[in-house]
Amino acid sequence: MGQAVRPCPADRDLRPVSVAEAAIDALRRGRIVGLAGPDGGLAILSAELADAASLAALEGSGRAGLIITARRAAVLAITNQRAAAVADPEPVWVERPAWLGLDASRAVADPVLDMATPLKGPFTSRALDGDRVAALAAITLAKQAALLPAVYAVPIAAAAPVVTVAVDAVLALPAAAADVTLSSRARLPLAQAPDTEVVAFRPGDGGPEHLALVIGDPNPVQPVLVRLHSACLTGDVLGSLKCDCGPQLHAALAAIAANPGGGILLYLQQEGRGIGLINKLRAYALQDQGFDTVDANTRLGFEPDERDFTLAAAMLHQLGVGSVQLMTNNPLKVEGLAAHGLAVSRVPHSMAPNPHNIGYLGTKRDRQGHLL
């Protein structure tokens, strides 16, 4: 069913988005990255990876500020220049007086240190002006790099970045992630579903590949039984009891295999609801301190759910599927596919709780609208 395998377009490396990929890589290595906008721009350095030498290199001719998300600023009670910080996607520029050195700045970025590090203050923020779009791009880039969404920043003219990227190319990254190329398909007999074909997709942002497991022989003209599964290394592979991912994965494979019409499981590389493995483990550290799964994400500076199901819709479209029976309790998944023209009916997919995940499941029901 669906499209044949096709190679990535030969000119892909020439597109601006590939420079953005290099910028992600540089940021993840703790290097200085330039974000060039129409009105100048910014040079940035990841707040979690900076050390004395890299910060000194960034600050060659002036003090760097810290750009954090409105979510993190709200947690730290840093006044945003605009009201309603929580609903406001605008990043916040925190000025750095002398006392806000490397360790104190890291504590601004990393909430796992909130309890251990008595935060000094008061912090002052300054209004974003000509650097507003570059600040948005800085947060986008840090999130795409699966780093804490916090960066040191100086005007671009004041630093020597290892790579400079146009802000527009960075802001286009989330959309590029959903520009998937069907890259390989093969038989993959699974213990729970021997009649399975795996179909691999490369996303256009250079990120990790996503899989479709086509089980049996689904008829794309009919509604297809579908499960969207976001990766959870701890639950899927290690058998963590903190969440319901592992049991949901295996129950979905078994249910699709038992369905006379078969179906499709999409295995999406959206670890930690899109914040990445290390940030998810930071969220777990916050949960050890008593915060629930939603507050843990927002304390880290992220949205409660950073996933975008445009990607899943694009994979289903490429497989020729236009109508799905979606195994989920999450209304965002239903809305996410419907927004891209798929006809969606929901099939509940609840697992029995265990003593370790009962609170997590309750939070998903009470605060994220999960239909449990």
Ligand SMILES: Nc1nc2c(ncn2[C@@H]2O[C@H](COP(=O)(O)OP(=O)(O)OP(=O)(O)O)[C@@H](O)[C@H]2O)c(=O)[nH]1
């Ligand atoms: N940030 C964060 N992510 C988590 C936590 N626990 C599990 N996850 C991630 O949450 C995602 C769960 O994905 P799914 O099971 O596909 O989806 P769901 O939103 O629970 O919705 P359902 O379709 O009803 O299961 C995976 O990416 C996990 O890695 C947590 O405490 N914090």
Ligand SMILES: [Zn+2]
């Ligand atoms: Zn999980």
